[in-house]
Structures are given as structure tokens and as C-alpha cells.
Amino acid sequence: MKEMDVQGFKALALQCRFELSDEEAQDIKNEFDVLISQMRLLEKIDTNQVEPMVYPFEEPTTFLREDVVENILPVKEVLKNAPKEKNGFFVTQKVVG
Amino acid sequence: MDIKTLIQTTTPKERVNEAYNKAHSVQEKLNAMVSFIDPTEQVNLLDSKSNDLPFYGVPVVLKDLVNMKDTRTTGSSGILDNYISPYDATITRKLRDAGAIIIGKSSCDTFGMGGTNMTAWTGPVANPYDLTRMSGGSSGGSAVLVASGVVPMAIGTDTGDSIRKPASFNQIVGFKPSYGRISRYGVIPYASSLDHVGVFTRNVKDAALSLEVLAGRDDHDMTSSSLPVENYGDMCVGDLKGKRIGIIQNVIDSIHNLETLNQFKDLCQKLESKGAIISSIHLNEDLMHAFLPTYYIIANAEATANHSNLDSLRYGVLKEGQTMDESMILSRTAGFGKLLKKRFVIGSYALFTENQEEVFRKAQKVRRLIVDDVKRVLENVDVIMAPASGQGAPKFDDASIDQLSKEYLIAENYMALANFSGYPSITVPMGMVDGLPVGVNLTAYAHQDAKLLDIAFGIEKTTGISNVIKEVTQ
Numbered sequence: 001m002k003e004m005d006v007q008g009f010k011a012l013a014l015q016c017r018f019e020l021s022d023e024e025a026q027d028i029k030n031e032f033d034v035l036i037s038q039m040r041l042l043e044k045i046d047t048n049q050v051e052p053m054v055y056p057f058e059e060p061t062t063f064l065r066e067d068v069v070e071n072i073l074p075v076k077e078v079l080k081n082a083p084k085e086k087n088g089f090f091v092t093q094k095v096v097g
Numbered sequence: 098m099d100i101k102t103l104i105q106t107t108t109p110k111e112r113v114n115e116a117y118n119k120a121h122s123v124q125e126k127l128n129a130m131v132s133f134i135d136p137t138e139q140v141n142l143l144d145s146k147s148n149d150l151p152f153y154g155v156p157v158v159l160k161d162l163v164n165m166k167d168t169r170t171t172g173s174s175g176i177l178d179n180y181i182s183p184y185d186a187t188i189t190r191k192l193r194d195a196g197a198i199i200i201g202k203s204s205c206d207t208f209g210m211g212g213t214n215m216t217a218w219t220g221p222v223a224n225p226y227d228l229t230r231m232s233g234g235s236s237g238g239s240a241v242l243v244a245s246g247v248v249p250m251a252i253g254t255d256t257g258d259s260i261r262k263p264a265s266f267n268q269i270v271g272f273k274p275s276y277g278r279i280s281r282y283g284v285i286p287y288a289s290s291l292d293h294v295g296v297f298t299r300n301v302k303d304a305a306l307s308l309e310v311l312a313g314r315d316d317h318d319m320t321s322s323s324l325p326v327e328n329y330g331d332m333c334v335g336d337l338k339g340k341r342i343g344i345i346q347n348v349i350d351s352i353h354n355l356e357t358l359n360q361f362k363d364l365c366q367k368l369e370s371k372g373a374i375i376s377s378i379h380l381n382e383d384l385m386h387a388f389l390p391t392y393y394i395i396a397n398a399e400a401t402a403n404h405s406n407l408d409s410l411r412y413g414v415l416k417e418g419q420t421m422d423e424s425m426i427l428s429r430t431a432g433f434g435k436l437l438k439k440r441f442v443i444g445s446y447a448l449f450t451e452n453q454e455e456v457f458r459k460a461q462k463v464r465r466l467i468v469d470d471v472k473r474v475l476e477n478v479d480v481i482m483a484p485a486s487g488q489g490a491p492k493f494d495d496a497s498i499d500q501l502s503k504e505y506l507i508a509e510n511y512m513a514l515a516n517f518s519g520y521p522s523i524t525v526p527m528g529m530v531d532g533l534p535v536g537v538n539l540t541a542y543a544h545q546d547a548k549l550l551d552i553a554f555g556i557e558k559t560t561g562i563s564n565v566i567k568e569v570t571q
Contacts, residue, residue: 001452001455002451012445013445015445016429016441016442016445017422017425017426019426031439038501041383041390045463045466047462047466050466052462054290056520056543071317080183081180084415093418093424
């Protein structure tokens with residue numbers, strides 16, 4: 001398992017698009033030792049030839065609904081929660097030059 | 098009083114007004130509600146509905162993860178503090194079709210991520226049995242609103258034990274049906290492969306009635322089950338004769354509180370006297386020690402992915418920066434609490450390219466072994482059972498538990514087995530330990546919800562503990 005320091009946690013948080021204060025990063029670092037000890041409990045378990053389990057019931061979904069438009073949320077409703085909107089679109093800062 | 102009796106003995110206005118007023122009056126002490134919903138319009142609409150409906154004019158509460166059109170749904174978070182639902186969750190529609198009156202959204206750990214209800218954006222929720230103690234979480238607000246007699250039923254969600262543990266701490270029933278039994282469409286997710294919708298009630302029959310209303314296939318949730326919805330209430334007979342109950346010995350061996358153990362032993366003897374066949378079952382101990390880290394890795398990794406959509410550009414509280422990226426970072430930094438950030442960082446750690454195989458895939462493989470082990474023991478018994486907690490609700494400031502101890506890893510976290518497997522699981526009251534409620538938890542094989550409820554009803558009849566209300570003194 002990859003070792004982590006305070007700066008590593010800060011970088012990880014930034015990848016998730018938020019920042020950690022020095023105190024928050026240090027708290028995570030402090031708790032991480034316990035967490036790593038707990039994670040190491042998994043290492044004792046032999047998982048050779050075991051397939052990962054992703055969902056509880058592994059039945060394939062065979063359902064296909066009719067190709068009919070339904071359950072539409074009107075644009076007006078969608079934009080009600082938008083911090084900024086104009087002419088039926090969300091408004092953000094410019095992303096291309 | 099059960100829901101059927103409540104309907105027969107009061108008018109809709111009487112019961113709704115009483116609930117709404119009581120919700121307000123306990124708010125200062127319990128801090129259980131995030132948003133109140135004025136019920137007037139819903140009550141007026143009852144005039145056009147049949148009074149035979151199973152929840153006709155019955156006041157209920159939704160966990161603050163459940164969308165209801167034109168009401169605030171914050172997920173008990175900061176980032177969605179201003180979010181108004183543009184649509185109904187499927188369960189909201191079903192409840193309203195059944196005549197229920199939704200009077201509010203209850204507090205929870207942010208996005209259901211926690212077991213204490215201490216991380217709610219609006220602050221901790223207090224336990225009505227001792228206001229200096231936790232409600233339990235993540236569905237703590239719903240639990241205490243049922244326990245204190247505000248509503249007879251409240252919606253919760255359960256990803257690790259978030260219904261069944263608070264139920265234990267509050268002397269009520271907490272029921273998580275089989276995975277997919279209740280649609281999750283319109284419910285803010287935590288970890289999609291573990292999330293379940295369920296209910297809190299004050300007796301098992303009300304939980305069965307609630308499932309009849311809430312269950313069923315929903316094409317908006319591709320994980321929802323197509324199996325027919327049964328008459329769960331009528332199937333609750335409670336005859337324990339010949340019912341095979343396996344006691345999870347690993348859990349019993351890891352509990353230190355002698356009063357909890359004595360009460361559980363007494364219960365088992367009473368169940369035997371009613372004709373139940375009690376035996377000990379042993380789950381693989383190494384796997385049990387791995388429950389918590391397996392849960393932590395899978396749940397947090399899924400949560401990190403699920404909540405990457407919270408950018409505050411389309412909805413949510415925006416903190417504007419110079420660029421779109423900066424706005425996103427500022428908004429997420431301000432809108433996420435400390436614990437949420439920690440969990441996202443851990444989830445992200447598990448998904449690191451270097452860790453994917455060693456951590457994340459490993460946890461998914463261990464999950465399969467855990468489920469196989471649970472399935473093995475359920476081949477020989479109808480349900481497996483153990484105390485839902487080693488003791489009553491902890492104090493708010495309790496940091497005494499050793500997170501690497503057997504008691505913590507096994508007794509306090511074993512109920513996640515029903516989330517890994519998707520098997521139905523229920524907590525019912527067992528008694529009082531050191532003056533605080535402690536419940537007993539039962540889990541049955543996949544889709545045997547009716548059998549589970551029937552046996553739980555038998556246990557409720559045996560203990561005689563049902564319809565308990567803990568009034569909150571002013």
C-alpha cells in the first residue's frame with residue numbers, strides 16, 4: 001500500500017476538487033495509521049481464484065424499456081437550482097479561449 | 098399504538114397536527130429535523146383520496162436524502178444547503194399515493210456517511226433516552242422522531258447499519274429489506290452497491306405494512322427487484338415453533354458488557370420455550386475482522402465517485418472563483434465537512450492506480466468470501482441473530498473505544514454483512530442495559546423478507562416490547 005504524508009493527502013484532496021487545511025490533513029494522517037492497520041487485516045485473507053463482488057445480486061439486467069421519452073424534467077425546473085442561468089443554459093466562467 | 102389503530106381512532110387532521118406540533122416541540126432538545134414541511138396542502142388533498150389507503154393521513158418523515166418535489170433536500174450537507182428538489186423520489190410518490198403526509202426531512206450524517214449523526218451540517222442529534230448521548234447514525238433524526246412518538250414511521254437508509262444500529266439505541270424497530278426490494282430512485286446515494294432504503298417503526302407489523310407500500314420494481318432504478326410484493330403484514334404470525342435461529346457466536350464472544358450478554362441469553366431461553374430451535378453458528382473469524390476495512394474501502398471508493406457530481410455549477414451552494422475549476426474547488430472545500438473530506442480522501446486513496454488491485458479489488462474479493470460465508474451458515478438456519486450493539490448509545494464525547502479491538506471490529510460492525518450480501522435484516526428491541534436500550538438483530542437469506550418479519554414478530558411477542566414512546570421532557 002502506498003505510504004502517504006500530509007502533502008500527499010493534500011494532493012489527493014485536490015484531485016477530488018477540494019482543499020484540506022493543515023489541521024484537516026494532519027488529522028487524516030494521524031487516523032491513517034489505524035486505518036492502514038485495519039486494511040492490513042485483509043492481507044491475511046487468501047483471495048486467490050476469487051472474483052471481485054461488485055453488487056449483491058449478480059443477475060444480469062435483461063430489461064429494456066420501450067424507446068419512448070418519459071419522465072422529463074422541464075428545463076425551467078432543472079434551472080431552478082442553478083446558481084446562474086441564462087437563456088435556458090447554466091452559466092459558468094469561460095472554459096475555452 | 099400501531100398505524101392501523103392510529104387511523105381508526107383519530108382523524109387525519111388530529112394525527113398530523115399532533116405530529117407536526119410535537120416535531121417542533123422536541124426540536125430544541127433532539128435537533129432531529131433539518132426542514133419542516135407544512136402539511137396543510139397534503140392534508141387538504143386527502144379529501145380526494147380513499148380513506149382505505151394504508152397510510153391514510155398518517156404523518157411520516159423522510160431522511161434528508163430523499164427528494165420530494167419543491168422541498169429542501171440537503172443530504173444534511175453544506176454544499177446542498179439551498180437545494181430544492183425538482184422531482185419526487187419513487188418512495189415519496191408511493192408514500193403519498195398510500196395517503197401518507199410528509200411533515201419533514203430528518204437529520205442524518207452527511208450523505209448517510211457515518212454512524213453517529215455527529216456530522217450532520219445542522220449539528221448532532223440527541224438520544225431521547227439520554228440527551229447527552231448519540232442518536233446513532235446515519236439515520237439518527239428519523240430514529241429519534243419515531244422513538245419520541247412524533248411519527249409512527251420514518252424513512253431511513255442503510256449502507257453499513259445506518260437503520261439497524263440507531264434502532265437499537267432508541268428501542269424501536271429498524272428494518273432494511275433485501276437489496277433492490279425498495280427503489281432508490283431519487284434518494285441521494287452513498288455507496289450504490291451497499292445502499293438500501295428501509296424504515297423505522299415502533300412495532301414489526303408497521304414495518305411489514307410499510308414494506309407493502311414501498312416495495313416493488315421501479316424502472317428508474319435498474320437494481321430494483323421484479324419479485325412480487327407479498328402481503329408481509331398478513332404473513333407476520335409470530336409462531337416461533339420449529340423456527341431455526343442461529344446465534345452468531347463470534348459476536349457474543351466479542352461483547353464485554355455482561356448485562357447485554359445476560360439479557361441476550363434470557364431472550365434465547367424464552368425463544369426456546371416458545372419452540373424455536375436455537376443453535377450457535379460461527380462465521381470465519383478472519384473474515385469478521387475484515388468486515389470494517391472491507392466496508393470502509395468499498396463504501397468510500399463508491400462515495401468518492403458518486404459525489405464527484407457536486408460541482409455547485411448546476412446546483413448547490415456556489416463559492417465563485419476566477420475560473421470554473423477554482424469555483425468548483427472553493428465550493429466543495431466550503432460545503433464539505435471534515436469527516437466527508439476524510440472519507441473522500443480515503444476513497445480516492447483506494448482508487449489510486451497503485452492501490453486499485455491491492456486495496457479496492459482486494460476488498461471486493463473479500464466481500465465475496467464474506468457473503469459466501471454468511472450464505473453457508475444460513476443453509477442450516479432460518480435466521481442468524483446477535484445483539485445489535487454491545488451496549489447502549491455512546492456519549493457524544495466518547496472516544497474510548499479501541500478501533501482495532503475485537504469488540505469494535507466485530508460486535509459493533511458485524512451488521513454490514515447484510516449490506517455486503519443484500520440480505521434482509523431487522524433490529525427489534527431486546528431490553529434496557531445500564532438504563533439504555535439495546536436491540537437484537539436478525540438476518541435472513543436473500544428475498545426472505547416475509548420470513549424475517551414473521552420471526553421478528555415472534556421475538557417482539559416474546560419480549561413484549563413494542564409501541565414504546567420515550568417522551569422528551571421539556
